[in-house]
Amino acid sequence: MRDVAVIGVGMTPWGELWDKSLRTNFVESALLAIQDAGVDKVDSMFVGSMSSGVFVGQEHLASLLADYLGYGPIPAVRVESACASGGLAFKLGFLEVASGVSDIVLVGGVEKMTDVNGSEATYALGTAADQEYECFHGVTFPGLYALIARAHMETYGTTREQLAMVAVKNHEHGSLNPLAQFPFKITVDTVLKSVLIADPLRILDCSPITDGAAAVVLAPVEWAKTLKKPMVKITGVGHATDTIALSDRRDITSLDAVEKAAEQAYKMSGRKPSDLSLAEVHDCFTIAEICVTEALGLFPKGRGGEAVEQGLTRLGGKIPVNVSGGLKSKGHPVGATGVAQIVELVKQLRGEAGPRQVKDARVGLAQNMGGSGGSSVVHILEKM
Amino acid sequence: MRDVAVIGVGMTPWGELWDKSLRTNFVESALLAIQDAGVDKVDSMFVGSMSSGVFVGQEHLASLLADYLGYGPIPAVRVESACASGGLAFKLGFLEVASGVSDIVLVGGVEKMTDVNGSEATYALGTAADQEYECFHGVTFPGLYALIARAHMETYGTTREQLAMVAVKNHEHGSLNPLAQFPFKITVDTVLKSVLIADPLRILDCSPITDGAAAVVLAPVEWAKTLKKPMVKITGVGHATDTIALSDRRDITSLDAVEKAAEQAYKMSGRKPSDLSLAEVHDCFTIAEICVTEALGLFPKGRGGEAVEQGLTRLGGKIPVNVSGGLKSKGHPVGATGVAQIVELVKQLRGEAGPRQVKDARVGLAQNMGGSGGSSVVHILEKM
Numbered sequence: 001m002r003d004v005a006v007i008g009v010g011m012t013p014w015g016e017l018w019d020k021s022l023r024t025n026f027v028e029s030a031l032l033a034i035q036d037a038g039v040d041k042v043d044s045m046f047v048g049s050m051s052s053g054v055f056v057g058q059e060h061l062a063s064l065l066a067d068y069l070g071y072g073p074i075p076a077v078r079v080e081s082a083c084a085s086g087g088l089a090f091k092l093g094f095l096e097v098a099s100g101v102s103d104i105v106l107v108g109g110v111e112k113m114t115d116v117n118g119s120e121a122t123y124a125l126g127t128a129a130d131q132e133y134e135c136f137h138g139v140t141f142p143g144l145y146a147l148i149a150r151a152h153m154e155t156y157g158t159t160r161e162q163l164a165m166v167a168v169k170n171h172e173h174g175s176l177n178p179l180a181q182f183p184f185k186i187t188v189d190t191v192l193k194s195v196l197i198a199d200p201l202r203i204l205d206c207s208p209i210t211d212g213a214a215a216v217v218l219a220p221v222e223w224a225k226t227l228k229k230p231m232v233k234i235t236g237v238g239h240a241t242d243t244i245a246l247s248d249r250r251d252i253t254s255l256d257a258v259e260k261a262a263e264q265a266y267k268m269s270g271r272k273p274s275d276l277s278l279a280e281v282h283d284c285f286t287i288a289e290i291c292v293t294e295a296l297g298l299f300p301k302g303r304g305g306e307a308v309e310q311g312l313t314r315l316g317g318k319i320p321v322n323v324s325g326g327l328k329s330k331g332h333p334v335g336a337t338g339v340a341q342i343v344e345l346v347k348q349l350r351g352e353a354g355p356r357q358v359k360d361a362r363v364g365l366a367q368n369m370g371g372s373g374g375s376s377v378v379h380i381l382e383k384m
Numbered sequence: 385m386r387d388v389a390v391i392g393v394g395m396t397p398w399g400e401l402w403d404k405s406l407r408t409n410f411v412e413s414a415l416l417a418i419q420d421a422g423v424d425k426v427d428s429m430f431v432g433s434m435s436s437g438v439f440v441g442q443e444h445l446a447s448l449l450a451d452y453l454g455y456g457p458i459p460a461v462r463v464e465s466a467c468a469s470g471g472l473a474f475k476l477g478f479l480e481v482a483s484g485v486s487d488i489v490l491v492g493g494v495e496k497m498t499d500v501n502g503s504e505a506t507y508a509l510g511t512a513a514d515q516e517y518e519c520f521h522g523v524t525f526p527g528l529y530a531l532i533a534r535a536h537m538e539t540y541g542t543t544r545e546q547l548a549m550v551a552v553k554n555h556e557h558g559s560l561n562p563l564a565q566f567p568f569k570i571t572v573d574t575v576l577k578s579v580l581i582a583d584p585l586r587i588l589d590c591s592p593i594t595d596g597a598a599a600v601v602l603a604p605v606e607w608a609k610t611l612k613k614p615m616v617k618i619t620g621v622g623h624a625t626d627t628i629a630l631s632d633r634r635d636i637t638s639l640d641a642v643e644k645a646a647e648q649a650y651k652m653s654g655r656k657p658s659d660l661s662l663a664e665v666h667d668c669f670t671i672a673e674i675c676v677t678e679a680l681g682l683f684p685k686g687r688g689g690e691a692v693e694q695g696l697t698r699l700g701g702k703i704p705v706n707v708s709g710g711l712k713s714k715g716h717p718v719g720a721t722g723v724a725q726i727v728e729l730v731k732q733l734r735g736e737a738g739p740r741q742v743k744d745a746r747v748g749l750a751q752n753m754g755g756s757g758g759s760s761v762v763h764i765l766e767k768m
Contacts, residue, residue, distance in 0.1 A: 001483070021516065053437040057519075059511040060466035063625040063759040067632070073644050075623040076759070077472060080462045082444035088461060092476070099385070099483035127443040132405065135441075239459040241447040248451070260457050375447040375460070 001098040003221035006232045008037025009343040014212035014331040015181045022112035023068045029213040037217035043102035044075045046093045048085035048109040049335035054124040082128030086338025087368030087377035108215035109339035128371035130245040144372045146198035149287035152253045156302030164191035165308045166286035174325020176356035181331030205286040210331030214340035230350040236269030236380030244374040257376040258295035265378040273297040277361040280341035282369035283326040338368030349383040385482040387605035390616045392421025393727040398596035398715035399565045406496035407452045413597040421601035427486035428459045430477045432469035432493040433719035438508040466512030470722025471752030471761035481602045492599035493723035512755035514629040528756045530582035533671035536637045540686030548575035549692045550670035558709020560740035565715030589670040594715030598724035614734040620653030620764030628758040641760040642679035649762040657681040661745040664725035666753035667710040722752030733767040
């Protein structure tokens with residue numbers, strides 16, 4: 001297997017983009033990534049999208065996007081693993097280059113979520129859960145994460161304020177990211193007084209509905225060396241699944257798929273949590289970030305809330321988490337999120353992150369998750 | 385890269401399966417394949433499904449199915465390329481084994497199409513076309529293929545009767561397949577008098593709406609040799625895309641994605657059309673089979689209709705096409721079709737196809753197509 005580098009990244013501003021279609025969003029980000037990579041051709045492409053069929057009535061997505069990029073007849077694959085679709089597309093792109101099947105691979109993620117109304121969007125997001133055994137009985141995604149939050153609070157003493165502090169931190173980071181959907185600061189008080197969605201989660205505990213795309217270009221490290229640019233290598237890859245339904249888990253505060261995916265990625269890269277300069281993790285809800293940082297081994301089980309309170313995960317802290325603003329402030333166009341995490345890591349590792357730059361960033365981890373943890377992919381990237 | 389074999393196949397009867405959910409259909413076929421393979425574990429899995437989100441409101445599909453098979457936490461990937469989703473899942477499964485990432489890989493395809501009504505199904509299938517530039521203006525899938533049929537008739541003199549003969553042949557084959565949705569014979573007259581759908585295509589020119597699944601198990605050839613069973617090796621793999629919209633093609637009677645995918649598969653396997661013992665091709669409409677057999681090089685351009693009339697593609701003919709009954713008689717649960725083609729080839733190459741056995745079958749080709757030809761995958765399998 002060959003070593004693989006990320007040689008280009010591209011992302012346009014996220015938000016409620018009513019004047020741009022899914023294909024426009026994707027193509028704009030893809031062209032930025034290709035321009036950044038400085039390549040004039042792509043051998044194949046992988047696209048992550050969770051539910052373009054339900055959101056905009058369009059499947060056959062990878063072929064359509066290859067077509068609109070002018071890249072047909074290249075092989076194009078769309079992969080889906082709910083909100084982990086982007087990260088999974090990245091994993092498959094990595095294998096495509098590592099195995100020698102393709103040299104230059106475009107990996108993109110995209111979702112157009114605001115062409116439907118709120119209840120339709122809630123239905124579409126519910127397709128990531130067990131439709132027949134969870135959603136059928138009325139539970140929504142905020143409802144599932146509210147159950148996790150309540151269990152975490154009861155078992156480990158995590159406080160309502162600590163949950164809010166995740167949102168406050170990520171908005172503080174996001175205020176430094178010009179591509180973020182909500183680039184402004186909030187306070188714990190704003191979160192606690194925001195409208196209740198699913199007790200104990202309030203609207204400011206939830207990531208938003210977002211239109212957006214992100215793209216990266218991969219190539220063999222040997223080839224990338226000729227580019228005379230800062231080199232970012234993929235050193236760790238992990239991917240695992242768990243039960244779809246929360247009720248089937250051994251413990252709903254534990255994310256086994258994240259733990260197992262992280263274990264694989266740490267093993268492959270020879271890295272451990274204390275080696276990380278930063279992590280981009282799946283904070284679809286504030287409680288998710290707390291559970292994920294524990295599953296990644298950044299903090300002991302049950303201590304994720306405390307870590308946020310102590311400022312350990314802030315920019316400048318022990319291990320900055322979601323310096324991009326995370327899903328919470330940057331936005332969460334589901335299929336694009338996993339690829340955007342890679343975009344942020346590459347910018348940070350290249351030292352191009354401007355006011356939110358993590359000092360001397362050398363090793364970054366990206367963790368992307370489907371549904372309530374039914375699947376997860378973890379990648380480790382390093383500056384060479 | 386390692387040589388890869390198909391060591392197990394599984395498929396349950398297809399049809400309007402109102403008493404079985406998507407997950408039940410999938411798991412039943414998968415367990416048959418695993419039993420046939422004689423393995424007690426699977427390292428990873430790939431699932432092809434076109435539009436489980438629109439049909440049954442369920443995404444996050446591969447994780448859900450790994451969960452219901454009891455195989456979590458294995459990595460599970462769902463891929464989508466419209467009606468070519470199953471064939472594409474097979475391609476990725478092949479690469480997973482060939483590259484050495486996994487040893488035993490389960491590849492399955494599934495679609496549950498009858499939980500929605502006819503107009504909803506037409507909408508769902510339209511997601512394989514260009515939603516914004518084709519479907520928005522009112523064209524349906526039968527409409528797109530009717531345009532192709534009309535152009536083929538005008539340009540090459542293909543007759544209405546020759547189209548009907550494709551359906552008659554495939555139903556004759558399907559009458560020998562106990563798993564087929566419509567295992568009965570029809571006549572040219574029945575087709576010509578059946579209800580008009582999109583001129584010149586009548587209902588008996590169209591593949592049906594079907595519930596069903598199919599699954600296969602892959603392993604390295606070296607490992608498969610220990611099984612002491614007839615060995616079926618994957619010798620050729622091809623995958624290409626074309627414009628999504630028919631209006632963007634250089635010639636709507638030519639399927640460039642099929643031609644390019646076939647070219648790759650022939651080159652990799654060192655085979656040519658005259659080496660083939662049989663072919664399973666994507667006859668979503670009668671005209672599709674004619675265009676595909678031409679694109680595969682089985683017959684000269686424009687002569688596909690004549691070939692059917694001369695009986696060249698019948699069981700016992702020069703190159704039997706769709707001896708399983710094809711999409712037309714066996715059924716077309718879109719995401720499952722590409723995997724079911726592989727199931728048929730393996731049964732034929734092992735000599736286990738009963739009354740529809742192709743005599744001395746040694747080399748088989750499977751061709752699976754998305755939309756009106758926006759993507760296609762071609763595989764060549766050989767008896768070792």
